Amino acid sequence: xxxxxxxxxxxxxxxxxxxxxxxxxxxxxxxxxxxxxxxxxxxxxxxxxxxxxxxxxxxxxxxxxxxxxxxxxxxxxxxxxxxxxxxxxxxxxxxxxxxxxxxxxxxxxxxxxxxxxxxxxxxxxxxxxxxxxxxxxxxxxxxxxxxxxxxxxxxxxxxxxxxxxxxxxxxxxxxxxxxxxxxxxxxxxxxxxxxxxxxxxxxxxxxxxxxxxxxxxxxxxxxxxxxxxxxxxxxxxxxxxxxxxxxxxxxxxxxxxxxxxxxxxxxxxxxxxxxxxxxxxxxxxxxxxxxxxxxxxxxxxxxxxxxxxxxxxxxxxxxxxxxx
Numbered sequence: 001x002x003x004x005x006x007x008x009x010x011x012x013x014x015x016x017x018x019x020x021x022x023x024x025x026x027x028x029x030x031x032x033x034x035x036x037x038x039x040x041x042x043x044x045x046x047x048x049x050x051x052x053x054x055x056x057x058x059x060x061x062x063x064x065x066x067x068x069x070x071x072x073x074x075x076x077x078x079x080x081x082x083x084x085x086x087x088x089x090x091x092x093x094x095x096x097x098x099x100x101x102x103x104x105x106x107x108x109x110x111x112x113x114x115x116x117x118x119x120x121x122x123x124x125x126x127x128x129x130x131x132x133x134x135x136x137x138x139x140x141x142x143x144x145x146x147x148x149x150x151x152x153x154x155x156x157x158x159x160x161x162x163x164x165x166x167x168x169x170x171x172x173x174x175x176x177x178x179x180x181x182x183x184x185x186x187x188x189x190x191x192x193x194x195x196x197x198x199x200x201x202x203x204x205x206x207x208x209x210x211x212x213x214x215x216x217x218x219x220x221x222x223x224x225x226x227x228x229x230x231x232x233x234x235x236x237x238x239x240x241x242x243x244x245x246x247x248x249x250x251x252x253x254x255x256x257x258x259x260x261x262x263x264x265x266x267x268x269x270x271x272x273x274x275x276x277x278x279x280x281x282x283x284x285x286x287x288x289x290x291x292x293x294x295x296x297x298x299x300x301x302x303x304x305x306x307x308x309x310x311x312x313x314x315x316x317x318x319x320x321x322x323x324x
Contacts, residue, residue, distance in 0.1 A: 108303035114143030120159030171291035232285035
């Protein structure tokens with residue numbers, strides 16, 4: 001190579017063959033988000049208030065930018081391409097952050113401010129912890145709306161993709177990239193009818209009693225998230241499950257008057273037992289606490305979210321001995 005050709009002039013890029021940065025007009029984010037979520041282009045245009053021709057023009061520019069069709073028609077129905085499917089949660093995340101930035105406020109007055117928060121939590125945590133907090137909002141923050149969505153304990157990041165602002169999840173499942181606040185320590189316990197035909201005088205179940213019992217489980221049962229040792233995990237797998245209920249909330253009505261045993265949150269079961277003829281007994285597992293943690297994105301500096309987290313923080317004080 002000629003010396004003059006190999007020489008790099010001061011102030012110039014040493015890699016002239018590098019691909020140029022592709023820039024996207026940020027105004028196309030709104031049509032892109034609508035296109036990736038709507039059933040067809042007309043519906044997408046209606047959502048962002050653009051005409052059919054304007055949406056077609058936007059889609060053409062987006063296809064040129066990504067080098068992909070994004071949406072195709074198969075059998076008369078619109079379907080996303082693999083790239084379109086992969087883009088959808090990413091674009092939704094960006095749109096949430098844009099919306100948060102444009103609606104950001106340095107102050108939140110619970111008596112006069114308004115807004116909406118989406119919280120992902122298990123049914124047990126919703127009843128045990130969120131219920132009292134939400135019941136107080138009508139007087140504490142009348143303009144604040146809360147939407148609760150179910151938490152997939154095995155994949156909590158899905159809740160973030162679906163728009164959750166706050167996660168309430170077991171400490172074993174926390175995500176490293178999020179801010180965290182330990183709320184309380186829970187542990188696996190058993191709940192029985194107060195007049196259980198064989199166990200009403202027991203405060204602690206033996207392994208033999210647990211294995212011999214008839215068990216009930218509920219959809220979304222969180223026992224898998226409790227940090228059990230190998231022996232405890234094996235006992236759970238070996239249970240004689242007689243009834244599978246639709247939710248945690250139906251357990252008391254089914255257990256009362258029966259010989260069934262439920263396994264789950266000590267705090268939730270004690271809440272039930274305080275109101276109904278139920279009894280909480282110690283499970284025959286190693287007593288290892290399961291920490292419930294609140295998590296939210298690190299970039300969120302939202303005073304409304306901070307206020308709501310403070311309400312949960314205050315609520316946890318009603319669980320003596322539950323904190324680290």
